[in-house]
Amino acid sequence: GENVEQHPSTLSVxxxxxxxxxxxxxxxxxxxxxxxxxxxxxxxxxIIDIRSNVGEKKDQxxxxxxxxxxxxxxLHITETQxxxxxxxxxxxxTPLPTGRRALTFGSGTRLQxxx
Amino acid sequence: xAVVSQHPSRVICKSGTSVKIECRSLDFQATTMFWYRxxxxxxxxxxxxxxxxxxxxxxxxxxxxxxxxNHASLTLSTLTVTSAHPEDSSFYICSAPQGxxxxxxxxxxxxxxxxxxx
Numbered sequence: 001g002e003n004v005e006q007h008p009s010t011l012s013v014x015x016x017x018x019x020x021x022x023x024x025x026x027x028x029x030x031x032x033x034x035x036x037x038x039x040x041x042x043x044x045x046x047i048i049d050i051r052s053n054v055g056e057k058k059d060q061x062x063x064x065x066x067x068x069x070x071x072x073x074x075l076h077i078t079e080t081q082x083x084x085x086x087x088x089x090x091x092x093x094t095p096l097p098t099g100r101r102a103l104t105f106g107s108g109t110r111l112q113x114x115x
Numbered sequence: 116x117a118v119v120s121q122h123p124s125r126v127i128c129k130s131g132t133s134v135k136i137e138c139r140s141l142d143f144q145a146t147t148m149f150w151y152r153x154x155x156x157x158x159x160x161x162x163x164x165x166x167x168x169x170x171x172x173x174x175x176x177x178x179x180x181x182x183x184x185n186h187a188s189l190t191l192s193t194l195t196v197t198s199a200h201p202e203d204s205s206f207y208i209c210s211a212p213q214g215x216x217x218x219x220x221x222x223x224x225x226x227x228x229x230x231x232x233x
């Protein structure tokens with residue numbers, strides 16, 4: 001099955017700095033890579049996603065890059081703000097034996113933005 | 116975007132009792148729903164796939180007789196934790212994918228259910 005590894009597990013940055021979180025995946029059949037922000041006790045919130053036919057996507061301060069050959073993708077947050085502090089998860093959409101696709105999540109990164 | 120609801124949001128029960136959690140797609144039909152479990156400070160782990168009109172499929176290590184899944188309709192899936200024990204205490208989250216044909220893209224998550232077994 002799919003294995004998604006995520007690094008670092010914790011990340012502390014100063015307000016205004018950039019933050020980068022990296023993930024690798026193992027299944028070349030994975031074709032969709034979302035990133036989620038999760039606050040304590042709440043559902044994951046989709047912040048950006050990328051499909052396997054695209055190498056980079058940007059949405060204001062957030063960007064994601066995908067390297068299919070190397071099987072890795074990264075989240076970039078620029079001009080970080082204290083409200084960016086949360087746990088971030090990467091995920092890969094992989095096929096199940098049934099033909100459906102489910103998400104395999106990385107282990108998460110706790111981002112702390114210091115004012 | 117599509118909306119998925121879950122009920123209850125929080126439940127506390129005694130060891131040995133059964134707990135039912137409902138997951139509903141409010142404005143779209145979902146022949147497939149997924150159930151995830153998240154222990155404190157850990158990631159979301161897929162437990163099972165709920166399939167409308169057929170049996171649920173379970174991930175390795177998940178006991179199908181303990182976690183009963185019923186996809187009752189195109190908008191409702193239920194997860195019943197039978198004979199719950201303290202180690203079942205966790206955050207249970209359901210999701211439903213957008214669209215019914217491959218490839219599936221965005222999944223919409225319910226708000227989650229916090230289960231505490233005393």
